[in-house]
Amino acid sequence: MQENIFKELSFYDYYNELNDDTDIPQNSSYCKNIEGSDSRNTWIKSLCLKIEKNLIKLSNKTDDNHDQHCLYFTYWFYQQIIENAKNDSQKDCLLNVILKLLNVVSSINRNLSKNHCYVHYYSDVSLDEWKEMKDLHDYFKGYKDFKSKIDLHNIKKDDYCKYFTYIMKLYKSNINKCCACICKPKFLCLEKCPEYFKCEKKYYPYELLSKLKCDTIEQHENVEKLFNAITIDYNFINRMSSGLLNFFMSDPFYSTPHGSRLQKGDNKKKEIKRHINEGTNRKKIKYDENLKTPNDNSKRIHISYHRT
Numbered sequence: 001m002q003e004n005i006f007k008e009l010s011f012y013d014y015y016n017e018l019n020d021d022t023d024i025p026q027n028s029s030y031c032k033n034i035e036g037s038d039s040r041n042t043w044i045k046s047l048c049l050k051i052e053k054n055l056i057k058l059s060n061k062t063d064d065n066h067d068q069h070c071l072y073f074t075y076w077f078y079q080q081i082i083e084n085a086k087n088d089s090q091k092d093c094l095l096n097v098i099l100k101l102l103n104v105v106s107s108i109n110r111n112l113s114k115n116h117c118y119v120h121y122y123s124d125v126s127l128d129e130w131k132e133m134k135d136l137h138d139y140f141k142g143y144k145d146f147k148s149k150i151d152l153h154n155i156k157k158d159d160y161c162k163y164f165t166y167i168m169k170l171y172k173s174n175i176n177k178c179c180a181c182i183c184k185p186k187f188l189c190l191e192k193c194p195e196y197f198k199c200e201k202k203y204y205p206y207e208l209l210s211k212l213k214c215d216t217i218e219q220h221e222n223v224e225k226l227f228n229a230i231t232i233d234y235n236f237i238n239r240m241s242s243g244l245l246n247f248f249m250s251d252p253f254y255s256t257p258h259g260s261r262l263q264k265g266d267n268k269k270k271e272i273k274r275h276i277n278e279g280t281n282r283k284k285i286k287y288d289e290n291l292k293t294p295n296d297n298s299k300r301i302h303i304s305y306h307r308t
Contacts, residue, residue, distance in 0.1 A: 002135075002138075004156065004159055005156065005159055005163055006138065006142065008149065009145040009146075010145060011141040011142055011145070012138075012142075014068075014069070014072040015072065017057075018050075018054050018076045019076075021050075024049050024050055024053050025049055025052060025053060026049075028048070028049055028052055030052050030104050030107055030108055031045060031048035031049055031052065031104065033100075034048045034100055034101070041097075044097055044101075047080050047081075047084065047101065048104055051077070051104060051108070052104070052108055054073060055073075055108045055109065056112070058070070058073060058115060058117050059112045059113075059114060059116070059117075060115070061115065066115050066117075069117065070117040070118075071137070071195060073117050073119070074119050074120065075130070075134040075137060075138075077101075077105075077119050078127065078131070079130075079131070079134055081094075081097070081098060081101075081127065082127050082130070085097075098121070102121060105117075105118060106118065132170055132174070133193075133195075133196045134196070135166075135167070135170060136170050136196045136197055137196035139167045139170075139171075139205075140197070140203060143203055146160075147208075150208065150211060150212055157212055157214075160208075160212055160214075161209070161212055161215070164205045164209050164212070165209065165214065165216045168205045168206070168209065168220060171204065171205055172220075174193070175197075175199075175226070175230055176230055177193070178193035178197040178199065179192065179197070179230060180192060180232070181199065181231040182231065182232055183231045183232075201223050201227060204223045204226060204227075206220055206221075206222055206226075207223075
């Protein structure tokens with residue numbers, strides 16, 4: 001369903017490039033020990049070779065979108081594992097495969113002189129969650145194209161309705177942890193998951209479902225009702241202790257593929273902080289805006305993928 005929709009969208013060129021099967025190395029020192037345990041797992045070696053090709057190619061790019069390329073590469077990496085391991089019921093074996101592939105990524109990067117792309121992983125992020133993050137990321141990236149392409153006579157209406165209904169479910173289950181909003185002096189939201197979730201009201205899928213007249217539209221509240229439920233009252237925030245405010249505005253490190261690099265929300269934090277303190281004689285609230293980075297080397301991957 002998603003492939004049928006995405007192939008028409010401009011952002012999907014990133015994935016098309018990563019999926020390209022041309023010029024894949026046939027012999028690789030990085031992948032020589034990565035063979036699957038039996039013939040059913042030939043995809044592991046194939047994926048390893050494709051990883052090598054893509055990392056080298058990304059390293060040689062000269063545009064200014066390196067972080068963007070690396071984010072797509074991260075989502076692509078986990079999606080390849082999810083798609084190829086659908087029938088793999090041995091989670092311990094899958095964990096071993098992921099660890100080997102992550103070691104390959106590290107080894108290749110050590111030999112690249114510039115533009116490294118490392119794949120982040122966390123013990124409390126399952127493959128299901130990686131899939132959800134990718135699906136949300138792709139929705140927001142494709143939103144502008146969705147707006148311009150869909151209409152009441154679209155021959156893919158059923159596909160779009162199913163897709164937006166699925167995204168609506170993800171959107172509503174993630175908005176509370178990814179958006180921290182205040183209503184006064186003006187409405188502002190801090191985006192705590194900037195790599196895969198945008199908190200502007202315009203991105204709420206309700207309008208797209210409504211435009212297509214999807215049957216599921218009646219099951220969902222409008223945008224104002226939804227955001228009222230996740231907006232913190234201005235007067236309540238003014239009564240918060242600095243510790244509670246810091247917790248309220250903290251970035252959920254566990255829910256993003258680039259937690260250690262999440263500085264994108266700092267300006268929004270400062271703007272929200274400024275608005276909180278405007279118009280009050282109380283002592284300004286101070287909080288630590290520096291993110292603490294866990295030691296990735298001490299973590300194990302949590303494997304949990306529910307096959308449908």
